[in-house]
Each structure stands twice: as C-alpha cells, then as structure tokens.
Amino acid sequence: MHFRRLPRLFPALIAAALLAGCSAVGVGSRSSAPDPRVAAPPADQPPVRRDLKYVVVDVEANELRFMDGQTVLWRAPVGTGTGFRLAGTDRHWNFNTPSGTMYVQFKEQNPTWIIPDWWFIENKRPIPPENSPLRRQEGGLGAAAVYLGNELAIHGTDKPELLGRRVSHGCIRLSDANALRLFHNVQVGTPVVIVGTAPLLGEQPDSVAAFTRAARRVTRAPNPLDRLSTAALLTRLERQLGAADTAAAWTATAHTLLERGLKEDAPALRGLLSRARQAGTEARRDEYGTFLADAFSRGSLRVTVSLNRIDADARERAAADIVDATMGLWHGGLDDQTTPWPTRRVPRDRLGPEGQAGWLAIQRAEEAYRTRFGASRARTAGRN
Known part of the structure; x- marks a missing residue:
C-alpha cells in the first residue's frame, strides 16, 4: 500500500518539560469518595461539560473514573501524592496531588522518566547535571503516561500492589494495563478533573525514601x-x-x-x-x-x-x-x-x-x- 506523506503537527511540549517526575514513596489510608465536583477551569479553557467524556480523579478515594456524561465507563484504583514535604538546599517540594480541572497536553507509550532533583536529595545522592544519563530511567513511568502539565501526569507503575493509597510524589499512578487503556481513551484536550483533598503531612521522614525505587531500568514483561x-x-x-x-x-x-x-x-x-x-x-x-x-x-x-x-x-x-x-x-x-x-x-x-x-x-x-x-x-x- 502506498501512502502519500501528509504534514504532521507535533506537540509543542515534550514529556520531559511537562513532567519533573514521580514515583512510589510510601503508604497511606483509603477513605470514602465524595461526590465528584467539577472545579472551574482556567480562563482560556472551555468548561467541562457533564454530558461529554472526561476523567475524574478522586484523591480521597484514590480512584480514577472515565466518565461519559453521568455514566462511569470504568473505574480503577490509583496512587496519589503522599502529602509529605521535602526540603533541599535552595527549594522545597510538596508531594501532594493538586485538585482542579486540567487538560491532557500530551500522551505516550513506554515513557522515559527524567529523574528530578528531589529523588537524589531524598536518597542522599549527589545531584547530577541536567543532561546526565543518571537522570534517565527507562520504564520508570510504566507502560504509558498521560501528561497534564504543571509537572503532573497519570502513568503506569511496576508496583500495582501499592495502588489505592497515597504513594506518589504527586503524580497519579495506575496499573500498566489501565494506563494503556486510558492512553487509548483520551485525546489532547480531554478534561481531567481532580477532586477531593488530602492532608499535608509535614516533613518527609527518612524512612519513607525506603519505598522509592532505585533509579534503574524497569524491564516490562512481553505482551x-x-x-x-x-x-x-x-x-x-x-x-x-x-x-x-x-x-x-x-x-x-x-x-x-x-x-x-x-x-x-x-x-x-x-x-x-x-x-x-x-x-x-x-x-x-x-x-x-x-x-x-x-x-x-x-x-x-x-x-x-x-x-x-x-x-x-x-x-x-x-x-x-x-x-x-x-x-x-x-x-x-x-x-x-x-x-x-x-x-x-x-x-x-x-x-x-x-x-x-x-x-x-x-x-x-x-x-x-x-x-x-x-x-x-x-x-x-x-x-x-
């Protein structure tokens, strides 16, 4: 079959710019889910219509729901931010999952995690230069990632046993199977509504870093x-x-x-x-x-x-x-x-x-x- 080449529009933002990194770090408790609430979107974005398709992430229930109007097409447990705070030499990080209305900016399969400064700080390792190969972790974001901007993504994990709890540095973690499913479900511009609140827990104890994966290549099993x-x-x-x-x-x-x-x-x-x-x-x-x-x-x-x-x-x-x-x-x-x-x-x-x-x-x-x-x-x- 012969295909004529057509011009393609490439995303202006690449994954590394959209996501500073997130990974499993600890455990938390699961509470009941509130009714979904749609927050006001940014002024330059359309309002979320409750008669169309969109994604809801409930950080209190640690659950993701793919919605078609008022119908839940599917739901799955997720891992969300621990709520801990980590201080570095000249900045600090709050590892919570923010609430609000966001929109899919970019999506990809088999993403590479660009390891951020906080990972090296919490693991008491020297911080390498920005372009160092030590910052690249193949498979660190699971089978697929959906990027929402502001250093936030919904992505897969190789530790599905931790889902349903507060286990990340802020990103939203799904099983690899559900991350691939969501990858196919959404398009650039699809609204993602993050509802509910979770308490901030203060300074991150050193013991929490023990739950963090070592920076390594994560080998996925073949399909x-x-x-x-x-x-x-x-x-x-x-x-x-x-x-x-x-x-x-x-x-x-x-x-x-x-x-x-x-x-x-x-x-x-x-x-x-x-x-x-x-x-x-x-x-x-x-x-x-x-x-x-x-x-x-x-x-x-x-x-x-x-x-x-x-x-x-x-x-x-x-x-x-x-x-x-x-x-x-x-x-x-x-x-x-x-x-x-x-x-x-x-x-x-x-x-x-x-x-x-x-x-x-x-x-x-x-x-x-x-x-x-x-x-x-x-x-x-x-x-x-």
Whole structure:
C-alpha cells in the first residue's frame, strides 16, 4: 500500500518539560469518595461539560473514573501524592496531588522518566547535571503516561500492589494495563478533573525514601498477546466484545491489534474498524469508539484508507464511532479554530482514489453529529 506523506503537527511540549517526575514513596489510608465536583477551569479553557467524556480523579478515594456524561465507563484504583514535604538546599517540594480541572497536553507509550532533583536529595545522592544519563530511567513511568502539565501526569507503575493509597510524589499512578487503556481513551484536550483533598503531612521522614525505587531500568514483561496471529486476535476480540459480562479483557486485545494496525498490519486495522458498534453493552460500545478515535488521531491517513477497504455498513459504523468519540472528548465549541473535526486531519485533496470512500464516510458522520448535537454544543464557549 502506498501512502502519500501528509504534514504532521507535533506537540509543542515534550514529556520531559511537562513532567519533573514521580514515583512510589510510601503508604497511606483509603477513605470514602465524595461526590465528584467539577472545579472551574482556567480562563482560556472551555468548561467541562457533564454530558461529554472526561476523567475524574478522586484523591480521597484514590480512584480514577472515565466518565461519559453521568455514566462511569470504568473505574480503577490509583496512587496519589503522599502529602509529605521535602526540603533541599535552595527549594522545597510538596508531594501532594493538586485538585482542579486540567487538560491532557500530551500522551505516550513506554515513557522515559527524567529523574528530578528531589529523588537524589531524598536518597542522599549527589545531584547530577541536567543532561546526565543518571537522570534517565527507562520504564520508570510504566507502560504509558498521560501528561497534564504543571509537572503532573497519570502513568503506569511496576508496583500495582501499592495502588489505592497515597504513594506518589504527586503524580497519579495506575496499573500498566489501565494506563494503556486510558492512553487509548483520551485525546489532547480531554478534561481531567481532580477532586477531593488530602492532608499535608509535614516533613518527609527518612524512612519513607525506603519505598522509592532505585533509579534503574524497569524491564516490562512481553505482551503475551503478541504471540497470537492477527486472525486469532480478531476472533478473540469478537468473542470478548460480545460477552455479557463487564470484563475489560477486550481492551488488551484491542490495544494489541491497534498497535499492529498502525505498524503496517492492514488486516489488524481493518478488523478493528469492522467491529465498530458490535460490543455487547452500551458502555463497551462507547469506550470502543475511543480506541478507534485514538487510531485515527495517530494514523489518520492509514485509517482513512482502511475504511475504504471494508464493507459499506462497517465503514459507516466505524466513521461514526471515530467522529462521535473524537467530538465527545472535546469540550469546546464545534466551530473553534482548534475543533478536532477528523476531516481537518486529512484534507480530501491530499488523498488518492484509495481514500475517497473513507473520507466521505467520515464527512457524513460529521454532518450527522452536527445535526444531532449542533444546537446544544453551540452554547459551549470554545477556545479560539
């Protein structure tokens, strides 16, 4: 398959600038969760709409919830900041998880942790220069990270047994499986609402540093699904999507197929698209759409061409899923300069004949979305 190269927009902020670092450091207690409260966002950001998709992190319950309106699509325990304070020679750090409304700035798989000064101070080691290789820890942030800015991220961990407690230097920690799941669920600009408060605990005792991982390369176990053929994975996915229970095993299968599909495995991508809106529950169908939207955001041209090569009914379903999920994660207006309409990513005049049917299906899905939601979304004050 031949792909014409399209210009790509790279994030202005890189992960190292967004995150100064966080890691497991201690233990805490778990308390009951308050009702979610949506704080006022920054003045230059759209308000969080309670009828769209967003993420809630409850620091009192140590729980993350991926929301679709008032429906919890999934929830998982997280690790949040210990609340301790650490003093250095010329500055100090408060290891709490801040509350408020934030927005996804960037996301990546297999991130490298750039170890900050406080790690060396609490472990009583000399602080190396900024560009020292001693500051790089492969695997230190788990399988995936979603960066929120202000040195804060939601990321994976190799110590899932500590989740559900106050165990970090401020970042929000998920199991690796759930970190990958969230990676596929959200887009740049998705709101993350951090609610609840946790007490500050004063100066960090030396004993707390004993819970900190040594700065080392963390080796992740290989994905067992990588051993399966694409055909076997598609059969597995179809069975899991149609199951009556609420198990999330399908997300690992979809992740494996999605990553293959974005790396030249055309049958994997076509199979993933063909199964749009085939899940056994409404919540699963809604979440599956976010996986397709993620595939489109990361491989717009490849997905558009793949839509062209599946049957017409499946093409319309997949295009509708891509549009509905993309716009459901966007809380601004429908006509802002930065509104992420999928057709804006792939101008039609840059496509060859192999992409026309896919592009037109996406355009029809966008028109249908405007018809259904244009009036209600027009009331949203968007970004300009």
